[in-house]
Amino acid sequence: MVSIFKQTLSSKEKEFEFTSSSLRGAKDIFKLGGHSVMNYKDQKFRMHYDNRRAIVCSTTQNSDVSNQLFESKPWVTAVACSKARFVSKIAYKLPYLQFTPLRSPSKSKYRSYIEIAVRNFIKGYLSNEPCFGLKGTEFKRYNDLISFIRGFDPLKDIKLTRQSVSQYKSRNLILRPVIVTRENIAFADFVVSKLPYFDKTSFLKT
Numbered sequence: 001m002v003s004i005f006k007q008t009l010s011s012k013e014k015e016f017e018f019t020s021s022s023l024r025g026a027k028d029i030f031k032l033g034g035h036s037v038m039n040y041k042d043q044k045f046r047m048h049y050d051n052r053r054a055i056v057c058s059t060t061q062n063s064d065v066s067n068q069l070f071e072s073k074p075w076v077t078a079v080a081c082s083k084a085r086f087v088s089k090i091a092y093k094l095p096y097l098q099f100t101p102l103r104s105p106s107k108s109k110y111r112s113y114i115e116i117a118v119r120n121f122i123k124g125y126l127s128n129e130p131c132f133g134l135k136g137t138e139f140k141r142y143n144d145l146i147s148f149i150r151g152f153d154p155l156k157d158i159k160l161t162r163q164s165v166s167q168y169k170s171r172n173l174i175l176r177p178v179i180v181t182r183e184n185i186a187f188a189d190f191v192v193s194k195l196p197y198f199d200k201t202s203f204l205k206t
Contacts, residue, residue, distance in 0.1 A: 133199035
């Protein structure tokens with residue numbers, strides 16, 4: 001993780017994406033019924049300092065602190081934390097405008113296990129350094145990639161558009177292995193049947 005953090009600090013975006021997992025909440029189960037199962041969604045980890053904790057100054061003589069990780073400690077009072085966070089947001093917070101459009105709700109949550117497999121396949125293919133043994137040149141257009149995925153019969157009606165696929169292009173991603181289920185194994189086998197060099201082992205979680 002230290003290596004990932006330092007690499008992220010040296011990047012332009014100062015953030016990376018990862019797939020998080022958590023159990024369904026008790027409130028959700030109480031309202032909707034069902035079982036306690038794992039939920040998965042994409043999340044961003046931003047390395048921008050948010051002033052939630054006070055940085056412990058290092059005693060190092062190195063004046064370049066652009067690629068260093070520091071210890072932190074809780075603020076003494078909530079008021080001190082609130083003031084520090086208020087000041088830190090001044091340069092980034094956009095002023096309210098009457099006609100500012102509302103942001104569309106996030107679509108980071110996964111609705112099924114096979115959706116995890118599909119998104120990770122797309123991410124791995126469009127990554128700056130293609131993953132899972134992919135070359136990044138298998139498909140000339142986004143439509144070709146979508147047609148390839150829909151060639152797997154259970155995914156023939158999956159909702160994918162050029163715009164939704166293009167959102168994964170050149171994003172700073174940390175991919176996690178896909179959960180091993182019968183449908184995800186079948187999808188991996190389908191990809192191997194079309195692209196024999198596809199690394200099924202690194203694609204599936206063992």
